[in-house]
Amino acid sequence: MTDLLTPVLTATWDAERSWTLDAYTAAGGYDGLAKALTMTPEDVVTTVKDSGLRGRGGAGFPTGMKWGFLPPADPEDPKPRYLVVNADESEPGTCKDIPLMMASPHTLVEGVIISSYAIRAERAFIYVRGEVLHVVRRLRAAVREAYAAGHLGQDIHGSGYSLELVVHAGAGAYICGEETALLDSLEGRRGQPRLRPPFPAVAGLYASPTVINNAESIASVPSIVKNGSAWFASMGTEKSAGFGIFSLSGHVARPGQYEAPLGITLRELLELAGGVRPGHELKFWTPGGSSTPIFTAEHLDVPLDFEGVSAAGSMLGTRALQIFDDTVCVVRAVLRWTEFYKHESCGKCTPCREGTYWLVQVLERLEKGQGSEADLELLLDQCDNILGRAFCALGDGATSPITSSITHFREEYLAHLEQGGCPFDPAASTAWSEQEGVTA
Template identity: 70%
Template sequence: MMTLAAEIDHNGTSPEKLLAPVLSSFWDQPESWTLETYRRHEGYEGLRKALAMSPDDLIAYVKDSGLRGRGGAGFPTGMKWQFIPQGDGKPHYLVVNADESEPGTCKDIPLLFANPHSLIEGIVIACYAIRSSHAFIYLRGEVVPVLRRLHEAVREAYEAGYLGTNVLGSGLDLELTVHAGAGAYICGEETALLDSLEGRRGQPRLRPPFPAVAGLYACPTVVNNVESIASVPAILNRGKDWFKSMGSEKSPGFTLYSLSGHVTSPGQYEAPLGITLRQLLDMSGGIRAGHRLKFWTPGGSSTPMFTDEHLDVPLDYEGVGAAGSMLGTKALQCFDETTCVVRAVTRWTEFYAHESCGKCTPCREGTYWLVQLLRDIEAGKGEMADLDKLNDIADNINGKSFCALGDGAASPIFSSLKYFREEYEQHITGKGCPFDPAKSTAWADDKNTDGKNAHRGVNA
């Protein structure tokens, strides 16, 4: 596990110096997940400062800090809290989305495994702000060691008085429930997550109404990502100006980047928003020896891919957006020249077709037909007309499905055709893939055909 924080030179040069990480500052210490270790690193000090403020002032403080949601959309966290109606006589709920399942993303699970109390402290602060007495953590069910460690951290917090009745004498009563999901990618979408949490099949809801008005059990609900909530205690403890001193003007603060694929030292890198892939590669030893970068994703496989032309794009919400992609979950999957783009996109699309909940026609039918076309092209059985057909089907999915899964499935199609159309054409004219799969380590399961294992992704 590698972590760092870097001070960014906004002229695009290499980082001037390394700073102390925040969320990952003591991941490498013995028993980093315990309450005792967390307290030694100013744990729960942010909560004490938050409880000295009024809930409305606390919301305004987090809003002024500029913290944006780290789950992908980048929506201002404080503004999301502000949307919760007050004085409505209904229970308010906080739901933490820990169903991390975007291919290439690996930040929330390591954070919960190494430092779960940062999330618990953030939950108490958030619940105090939105006047909630019950919070839920929806955790990806396959990660059983993380589930056990999180349960133990919750037990410690109850025992120490950070959860339960009259938290630290503030008058706040708070119950925290940890719920293990059943392994559906679609449950990472906030309304599908809420349906699953209520005991129904996880499928996206039609909006409006939005969760802030009618969320869990039809009550006002805030749904936040793990990293978003876990970042709040440090902001309260060290101050919003400290937080805004990092990153860029519109994307302030620190964040966790998941660097994976054909890189010398993959891992989690904690740095201010606005760092570039070139800088991260410099710090991680670069692309594996003897090879060069071919394409990469800035925010997981559901974001439009970039090429080596985009090495100096600032990895913040505005910079990545201006370059034609999305920052998303900051999953930087790097592929070298041995990787077949058609094969990579086919595996991703198989994953999305398999994980589609089937509720809406564009996604259910569109992803199926994308897979059929891509498999034919990869096998050398495609026709030139199939490339326009791919683009047309992706266009009929993009922006027309209930949730962002459809958009995520379309993104690799659009971007790969934009940057690597010639490679698709080579598969068609050459009647097969020109790449030797034995030379690439990009995909762990070479025989995967149904998409069930496509999320294994890159692991050099």
């Protein structure tokens, strides 16, 4: 691993009016586009493949390989190709794409142009959550600047390549972070996952070949083309190359975005962030958002790359590191997450629609201390019946915090039953009141 921090995507965030074209160009912006237009599309794809860039949206699939899944052009069936950027950031705890688009929208716009050129797409879409209207406005302003500068439109810089870019505001549904549900939403339908095959690379947007990538993945492309694949591969680890934005939130002294090579540990990130808030200790944390199995203080030195986190029993996901100290009730936190997944289930499949409902019922009973120890086995059985049986990954994600919390904090679940309520609730626990100095 190279230096502890590698500011590339975040390098200009503190510049004056960093979101403008002038500020971005002054920092070397669009140099990657100029270089890409001197290369063949195939060479751009090869450069991204050789860099080892893997999807930054959670799955970690190699980006260049994903581009290579597009079928060869068929003269007898000349369907258009599309690039769709998934900027529907909605995983609880994830907050990397929104600040990226706010501080440096042209980084994403340049990435879209280069990536579209590489896959020979002449129309691209950036799908953004509709609730973040300020982000939508900033992106659209950047797109207008790019058109005025000749970076978008017809015959870009005399290269013969043309691209139209649309910033689309979604209606606010967690399920639209799933790529095929996003496509349905983009087409004007209710956002629900599609049956696969066919996969989007063959029949995606408007039944045409489509590449769907996370915003951070696409924003990483300009620096790779500009500096070369070896430069990017020199950072991170052997199988998880490059840098990424780690979002630290919760009970940490200095929450925020920390751009570092993959493979950094939470212990190192906490040192940069001033540690857990004074007077308290780390209790549990999420390595990739609330849909990933939780970790504890025992996992402080797990390398935060795709292989390291997986070997430890979780997923790197979106690198949403939610930090919880010793004042937090695990059962209550897991219940809140599960209520979110119940609310956001699109209802298309029975395991997720019915399963998340019943998970909430059992968790509510346990959190109030009204259940029994058998409810823990019931929870695990429900999770087992959802895992791998839902139409998309939402169902699987809903089970992750439950099963992992029972593994690491079974005694805390039992404490709710023994005390007839949450041991962290002053009204229900004398021991907690004495520990915190609270008088009844």
